[in-house]
Amino acid sequence: MPTPELSIIVPFYNEAENVGELLREIRAACPDAEIVAVDDGSTDGTTDILRAESGVRTVLFPANRGQSAALYAGLRRARGRVCVMLDGDGQNDPADIPALVAALAQADLACGWRRNRRDTWNRRAASRIANRVRRAFLNDGIRDTGCSLKALRREHVDLLVPFNGLHRFIPALMRNAGLRLVEVPVNHRPRLRGVSKYTIGGRALRGIRDLFGVSWLLKRQIRFPVGVLDPAPGDHA
Secondary structure, X not given: OOOOOEEEEEEEOOOOOOHHHHHHHHHHHOOXXXXXXXXXXXXXXXXXXXXXXXXXXXXXEOOOXXXXXXXXXXXXXXXXXXXXXXXXXXXXXXXXXXXHHHHOOOOXXXXXXXXXXXXXXXXXXXXXXXXXXHXXXXXXXXXXXXXXXXXXXXXXXXXXXXXXXXXXXXHHHHHHOOOOEEEEEEOXXXXXXXXXXXXXXXXXXXXXXXXXXXXXXXHHOOOOOOOOOOOOOOOOO
16 A cells, blocks of 8 residues: 555544544545544444545544644654644635645744634633743743644654653644744634533643643753664664
């Protein structure tokens, strides 16, 4: 089976009302892409819908593990040379994917930033505060890490450390590894169907705890020179 140029990773958790339409939009925007759909232990019929979809590689969790676990599993399963991540709730616009992929010509990680955020005022305000605090702690230079639309090359998936909350700190981990980051303005849509899985208070408490942990990790993480860990010529597994 030939290696695809592009893999699109989408985590779903109780998004039965959004799955079909979002997959159709992804196919329309990127008809040749591999789609990796991760069902994060859904209980509303999402799993059955994904099983019935043809041409979609599925990863099925028996129980809910969270967005970071779903994204990481999808990235590990993906075969494309470039991997793109987006949310399964329909608020990210698949039409923005080609622009993110094109931005990798000048960078190693392309991060979407939601130019016109279509959320409630209190959710937008909480996000602005969280982004300012995160930048002060980690200096990752990204204005909107909460935007799930991101693109990276598959070989850089090895730089990620799986933990709950990873999806908010991908830019920090990549920048700490010496990679180049670029931001791309993207469309943001209101949630039309289904219910958000996050609360502002719960996200804030987890975010503060994670900031201390990631800050420690970035200071202690070992950065190897490029190529040092690659097998030498003549080495055998």
